[in-house]
Amino acid sequence: MIDHCYDYAAAQKAQGAKIVGIMCEYTPRELIMAAGGVPVCLCGGSEEMIPAAEEVLPSNLCPLIKSTYGYSATRENPFLEMADLLVAETTCDGKKKMYELLSERHPMHVLELPQKPDEADAFDHWLKELFKLKEVLEEQFQTEITDQKLGAAIARMNAERDLKRRLAGLMKSNTPPLTGMELLDLKSIISGIPADFEQYEMALKELPGRQIDPPAKDRVRVLLTGVPLPHGAERVMGLIEDNGGLVVCQENCTGIKPLIEDVDPTAADPMRAIAEKYFHLPCSVMTKNTARMDLMRQLVQDYRPHCVVEVIWQTCLTYDLETVHVKQLVEQELNLPYLRIETDYSPSDSARIALRLQALFEMSQGSS
Numbered sequence: 001m002i003d004h005c006y007d008y009a010a011a012q013k014a015q016g017a018k019i020v021g022i023m024c025e026y027t028p029r030e031l032i033m034a035a036g037g038v039p040v041c042l043c044g045g046s047e048e049m050i051p052a053a054e055e056v057l058p059s060n061l062c063p064l065i066k067s068t069y070g071y072s073a074t075r076e077n078p079f080l081e082m083a084d085l086l087v088a089e090t091t092c093d094g095k096k097k098m099y100e101l102l103s104e105r106h107p108m109h110v111l112e113l114p115q116k117p118d119e120a121d122a123f124d125h126w127l128k129e130l131f132k133l134k135e136v137l138e139e140q141f142q143t144e145i146t147d148q149k150l151g152a153a154i155a156r157m158n159a160e161r162d163l164k165r166r167l168a169g170l171m172k173s174n175t176p177p178l179t180g181m182e183l184l185d186l187k188s189i190i191s192g193i194p195a196d197f198e199q200y201e202m203a204l205k206e207l208p209g210r211q212i213d214p215p216a217k218d219r220v221r222v223l224l225t226g227v228p229l230p231h232g233a234e235r236v237m238g239l240i241e242d243n244g245g246l247v248v249c250q251e252n253c254t255g256i257k258p259l260i261e262d263v264d265p266t267a268a269d270p271m272r273a274i275a276e277k278y279f280h281l282p283c284s285v286m287t288k289n290t291a292r293m294d295l296m297r298q299l300v301q302d303y304r305p306h307c308v309v310e311v312i313w314q315t316c317l318t319y320d321l322e323t324v325h326v327k328q329l330v331e332q333e334l335n336l337p338y339l340r341i342e343t344d345y346s347p348s349d350s351a352r353i354a355l356r357l358q359a360l361f362e363m364s365q366g367s368s
């Protein structure tokens with residue numbers, strides 16, 4: 001995936017396209033595409049980048065933030081090095097302050113997210129922020145983002161979300177034709193690549209009826225929630241599936257969460273329609289974030305997990321504090337076993353996590 005994305009980005013750049021790094025699912029890729037840009041997700045998932053980051057950043061910081069910064073410190077992420085602009089989203093405090101350091105080497109626009117989505121003026125603030133981003137893209141890339149260009153980008157992203165939703169939907173079956181890890185492997189750090197669409201179509205045709213090994217009937221169905229698992233940081237997913245589990249749904253940002261809603265392609269005002277879709281993303285950086293609990297209820301109904309596993313990157317306070325509500329919902333309302341795993345990118349705790357997962361799966365089999 002990375003090689004393929006690199007070839008695509010390099011070819012696009014050679015033809016005059018601008019590479020735009022993003023680090024959160026709140027950033028509308030549609031706006032970047034409509035400006036002639038290629039949006040690339042730059043969230044770091046590599047443990048190897050952390051020592052270089054810790055020379056500057058505090059060590060007790062989320063590994064995703066450290067790894068992302070480490071790629072800049074080591075200059076080892078070719079996408080970051082070729083980026084014409086970074087869009088830095090004000091999500092958690094750690095990311096916000098890391099961005100200040102990242103901006104010393106990379107051109108950056110800070111996109112301010114609303115914090116209280118239920119307040120009456122939150123949406124207007126968000127819409128204004130998206131208009132500011134539009135202006136920055138137009139100015140820096142010497143282009144005009146017309147409604148027609150936005151319409152084309154909306155259609156492309158909706159088509160991609162539809163394909164990915166259908167692939168994720170295969171896991172609703174009692175006998176899913178792929179594992180959670182295989183589904184996760186189908187992700188890409190660049191959206192809208194036509195060759196990817198062809199591969200997704202092909203997978204949708206060829207996967208139904210396929211048998212996984214060990215078969216689904218011998219595994220415990222797991223709903224995975226919490227923090228995203230960026231490329232390189234899929235270890236917990238592997239541990240779940242190597243110890244008797246099958247991740248039938250990933251609620252997080254590398255799973256179904258950003259795919260749930262499309263941008264209304266018929267809306268008279270495409271900027272407003274884009275703002276609405278992204279405004280509804282239920283992330284823990286918002287207060288309150290009750291929509292995430294509604295999403296969990298729906299996903300449990302659709303994917304029928306036997307248990308819920310929540311992954312928290314160390315020091316991710318927003319997700320960690322939200323575990324109180326998630327645990328309560330899962331155990332008391334949905335009557336499912338729940339396990340919280342706090343970890344980082346180092347494999348040093350893998351054996352301990354495996355033991356806890358085995359105990360969870362035994363309990364889940366007993367109660368299912």
Ligand code: SF4
Pocket residue numbers: 023024025026091092227228253281283284285
């Ligand atoms: S989990 Fe929240 S902060 Fe992280 S990418 Fe998703 S929306 Fe952005």
Ligand code: SF4
Pocket residue numbers: 062063064065091092094095227228285313315316317318319
């Ligand atoms: S996982 Fe948590 S701490 Fe890390 S970048 Fe995302 S919101 Fe911030």
